[in-house]
Amino acid sequence: MKKNGGGIAALNQQRAIQNIKTKIGILEHWVSQGIPRRYNEAGQPMLSSGLHELDYFPKSLRQFNLWDGSQNCSETLRAFPIFRKNANDTLRIHTSLRQCVQKLIAELRRKRKEQSYIEKPDTLNSLRSQLVIEKGRLRLLEKELYNHRKQMKILQGENLRLTELVELASEESHRAISELQDDLNSAREQNAALVRRIQQVLPLKNLKP
Helix, strand or coil, rough: CCHHHHHHHHHHHHHHHHHHHHHHHHHHHHHHCCCCCCCCCCCCEECCCEEEEEECCCCCCCHHHHCCCCCCCCCCCCCCCCCCCCCCCHHHHHHHHHHHHHHHHHHHHHHHHHHHHHHHHHHHHHHHHHHHHHHHHHHHHHHHHHHHHHHHHHHHHHHHHHHHHHHHHHHHHHHHHHHHHHHHHHHHHHEEEEHHHHHHHHHHHHHHH
């Protein structure tokens, strides 16, 4: 029984060491290739003060021991094996592993500063590109506004012309009505004069033998 117990303990120890080596391998990859950017659940890069956020990495031995991948976004660890937390004693006992972890953490700290400078030009270029797009959009809006104002002036001029035509037509109508009214009054007067003339002539006709 003791032999089996010792074998299980050795197997657990071997798994613990392999777990640490897996985590070390991930950190080595990040030192070589760069700390990955952090993405949200929708797969979009997360920004902080206009800069891309870098994903989590342990910054101390304690954080390394507690690191199990849950601190990272799923996109970051997609290409790496699954790993878990490890006991403090495991790393404390294996000096070479502990020293390797400490070295990697220091290198990643420097790497983070380097990448912060690398990210700035990218962000600046992105902002510049966005500015170019916005300027183009602004020019289109200004052109559209100019066209609308030009069309408005044309319509206002047309409206003024139509207003003048209406006023002129109204004046001509009033003048025509006035002239027709005068003609009508004159015709009535002539008609009345003829009626009186006829009335005067009729009695004379009746006196003839």
